[in-house]
Amino acid sequence: MLIICFFKRRSSWRKGNKRKENIKEFIRTNEFHAIKLYTYSDIKKMTNSFNNKIGEGGFGSVYRGKLPDGCxxxxxxxTNTKGNGEDFINEVASISRTSHxxxxxxxxxxxxxKRALIYEFMPNGSLDKYIGNKESPNKSFQLEWKTLYQIAIGIARGLEYxxxxxNTRIMHFDIKPNNILLDKDFTPKISDFGLAKLCKKKESVVSLSVYGARGTIxxxxxxxxxxxxxxxxxxxxxxxxxxxVIDMLGVRENEDTGVTSDSCFPNWIYEQLEQGFDFSPEGITDEDDKExxxxxxxxxxxxxxxxxxxxPSIRKVVEMLEGSIDSLHIPPKSNFCPPTDESPQQSSTSSVTTQI
Structure with a gap:
């Protein structure tokens, strides 16, 4: 037993050293002009010894802090990182290249x-707090449709960037409401680049064979x-x-539709549109909201x-959102059901040519 414990500890120590060496090498070979390197002592001081937790996820926890200048x-x-520091390196490498x-x-x-990332503070938290099930304890209040619409456009513009x-194309691979942060004016900001992948601008197809499938069910x-x-x-x-965006519309968890997040809800949407459904979700106050x-x-x-x-490309998405609704058509109907925690399903397609 002692021999087994010894080898396990030695293996863990070697892995820890390899992670540190990988990160040190990454820092040595990259220049970070506007991003400061802090010590663990600095992190403890700015968070008051991690006294104010404001979020938690599979990666670890998020704490509110304050820089020496009061910002x-x-x-x-x-705390729950994998591999030899690849996720940490991935996030720093990706987001350090951005300014938008x-x-x-x-x-x-x-x-x-300990590995830590220090971000600008977003006073309105993440998008998931303002959308979803009416009974959700995390939902603070209902955003106006004008605000939701501008958030949808803002996310698309961020992705287009x-x-x-x-200079290097960045594919995020984990866009979801939890990873969309909102500033004091509810301007959306894409966050959490731990699963992102960098590739050359001319590359349109990427290989994930090394990393495997990535994203959120x-x-x-x-x-x-x-x-x-x-x-x-x-x-x-x-x-x-x-x-x-479908989550922002409240379709997947709308009790009135009988649609749940694990069901093939797009089929329900198509059925309603084909039957001339007068789409008027909660909070619609006038024709502009409805449009x-x-x-x-x-x-x-x-x-x-x-x-x-x-x-469509994300650039086309921005054009569609900012353009006239008269130019939008109902797309071909897809019978593919989103994967659940239980099992992925195969796909098939049929078409709908109705114009809206």
Missing amino acids: PVAVKLL VNIVTLVGFSYQK LHRGC GYIAPEVFCRSVGSVSHKSDVYSYGMT MAMKMMLVSLWCIQTNPADR
């Missing part, structure tokens, strides 16, 4: 003793876990974006097409 920050402490109003700003990071505006694109559907590309982010909600629904249906080739 509020959010400190993401990574719809991308959260990385202020600094630390890798000594990642896909086309950076309910938002992950079908081609990511079922390669026979199509190639993994920036269109995989478009699918996740579409699912996020914005309808545009969000139609665009989201285009984004979640099973075949990646049938989805």
Whole structure:
């Protein structure tokens, strides 16, 4: 038993050293002009010894902190990391290349003793707090449709920047309401780049063979876990974006529809549209609200097409949202059901040609 314990500890020690060496090498070979390196002692001081937890996830916890100049920050402490520090390196490498109003700003990071990422503080938290089930204890209040509409456009613009505006194309692979942060004016900012992948701007298809399928059940694109559907590309982010917008519409967890998050809810939407459904979700106050909600629904249906080739680029998504509703059509009907925790399902398609 003593021999087994000794080898286990030695193996753990070697893995820990390898992680540190990987991160040190990454820092040595990259320049971070606007991002500061902090010590673990600095992190403890700015968070008052991790006294104010404001979030938690599979990666670890998020704490509210304050820089020496009084600027509020959010400190993401990574405790459940995998591999040899790849997720930490991935996030720093990805977000350090960005500068956009719809991308959260990385202020600094630390890798000594514990790995931590320091972000600008978002006073309104994440998008998931304002959408979803009416009975959700996390839902603070209902946002106006004008605000939801602008949030949808802002997320799309942020993704467009990642896909086309950076020197290196960044594919996020984990777009969902929890990873959309809102500032004091409810401007959306894409966060959490732990699963992101960098690739050359000319590359449209990426290989995930080294990393395996990545994403969150309910938002992950079908081609990511079922390669026979199509190639993994920036269109995989478009699918996740579409699912996020559908959540903003409140369709997946609307008690009145009898639709649950694990069911094939797009089929229900198509059935209602084909029957001339007068789409009027909660909070609609006038025709402008109704038009914005309808545009969000139609665009989201285009984004979640099973075949990646049938989805619009994120640039086209922005154009569709900002354009006239008269130019939008109901997309082909996809019978593909989003994967559940139990088992992925195969796909099939049929078409709908009705014009809205």
